[in-house]
Amino acid sequence: MEHNILVIGGNGLVGKTIIRILKSRNPQVPVLVGGRKGGRTENDLKIDVTDPGTFQVISDKKISLIILSVNDQSDHILKFAIANGIDYLDITKPTPDLVRAYDLAKESTVKSRIVFSSGWMGGIVNGLLKTLAETADIREVKLFVYYSVKDLAGESSAHFMAENVAKPFIRYENNRRVPIKHFLDSEKFDFSFGIGKREAYNFDVPDLYILNQIEKVPSVSVKMTYNSKLITWLLGAFQKIKLFNILSLKERKMIFGSSGNGDQSVFEIMVKTSSGNKKLSLQSTKGQAELTALSAVLHTEELLKNSHENKIYFSHQLHQPLSLLEKLKAYESINIQSGS
Numbered sequence: 001m002e003h004n005i006l007v008i009g010g011n012g013l014v015g016k017t018i019i020r021i022l023k024s025r026n027p028q029v030p031v032l033v034g035g036r037k038g039g040r041t042e043n044d045l046k047i048d049v050t051d052p053g054t055f056q057v058i059s060d061k062k063i064s065l066i067i068l069s070v071n072d073q074s075d076h077i078l079k080f081a082i083a084n085g086i087d088y089l090d091i092t093k094p095t096p097d098l099v100r101a102y103d104l105a106k107e108s109t110v111k112s113r114i115v116f117s118s119g120w121m122g123g124i125v126n127g128l129l130k131t132l133a134e135t136a137d138i139r140e141v142k143l144f145v146y147y148s149v150k151d152l153a154g155e156s157s158a159h160f161m162a163e164n165v166a167k168p169f170i171r172y173e174n175n176r177r178v179p180i181k182h183f184l185d186s187e188k189f190d191f192s193f194g195i196g197k198r199e200a201y202n203f204d205v206p207d208l209y210i211l212n213q214i215e216k217v218p219s220v221s222v223k224m225t226y227n228s229k230l231i232t233w234l235l236g237a238f239q240k241i242k243l244f245n246i247l248s249l250k251e252r253k254m255i256f257g258s259s260g261n262g263d264q265s266v267f268e269i270m271v272k273t274s275s276g277n278k279k280l281s282l283q284s285t286k287g288q289a290e291l292t293a294l295s296a297v298l299h300t301e302e303l304l305k306n307s308h309e310n311k312i313y314f315s316h317q318l319h320q321p322l323s324l325l326e327k328l329k330a331y332e333s334i335n336i337q338s339g340s
């Protein structure tokens with residue numbers, strides 16, 4: 001079967017990185033770019049996710065897989081993919097949007113592969129977790145994230161933080177839903193790769209929902225620290241005095257909207273089982289955009305094999321966990337350590 005892949009949001013930072021990695025690894029596969037402004041070549045398609053009237057070109061170009069790397073809050077692209085039997089891979093959704101889209105897909109008749117890949121760094125945490133222990137034996141998962149304001153980052157994550165920093169979200173303790181807010185309830189954690197001990201604060205990522213509701217892990221939490229200890233402390237102080245509640249959205253976007261020229265991204269998975277604790281640490285020396293894009297490409301390569309039946313997936317469900325681990329280890333800018 002011939003594959004025509006469309007990357008919607010392909011002119012953004014992560015979209016461009018997906019296209020670069022995908023073409024370098026799969027030069028035989030046609031890759032088209034979708035964006036609001038179109039472009040100069042026949043492979044640059046004018047597609048606005050807010051305007052379904054622009055989607056006809058997807059059918060005209062016989063697209064077999066859509067990679068969505070731009071926020072589609074109304075799920076127009078998801079609905080189009082389901083209605084037209086086109087494979088779909090979405091890397092963009094924060095937790096509330098993911099839950100809504102997943103519910104929409106479950107209520108639909110699905111005739112293609114619908115893949116939600118919005119977990120941390122392209123949805124690979126849940127696959128890597130399974131290299132440490134059988135899910136049924138896991139009592140608790142803690143994910144610790146190191147985020148650098150010097151990293152080359154796109155707008156979407158910063159805008160999500162700006163919009164949601166004053167709102168509570170859910171973590172899970174023994175299958176009990178616990179409402180919490182970002183940047184509270186700090187925990188000291190000794191990060192790998194020379195980062196050292198940092199205060200890490202509550203942070204909302206879709207893995208909270210996926211690990212508890214899909215993988216049935218009873219207790220799940222995620223905490224994040226910035227590369228700057230001062231910034232981390234300030235954000236905690238702002239939340240404690242409820243300053244975010246009175247700042248405008250524009251002011252909050254200014255706080256979270258910084259982006260540098262590049263830095264490392266690190267996350268660490270801590271697993272508690274009946275037989276003890278285990279840990280996996282991952283470093284992307286080229287930052288979060290590179291890792292997110294690589295993850296999307298690895299998911300795409302699984303779909304290109306045509307070995308997965310038509311149904312709804314979370315991206316880690318496409319992979320054999322040890323195979324995913326080895327593919328990540330083989331990438332030049334990824335370092336992985338594991339132990340107890």
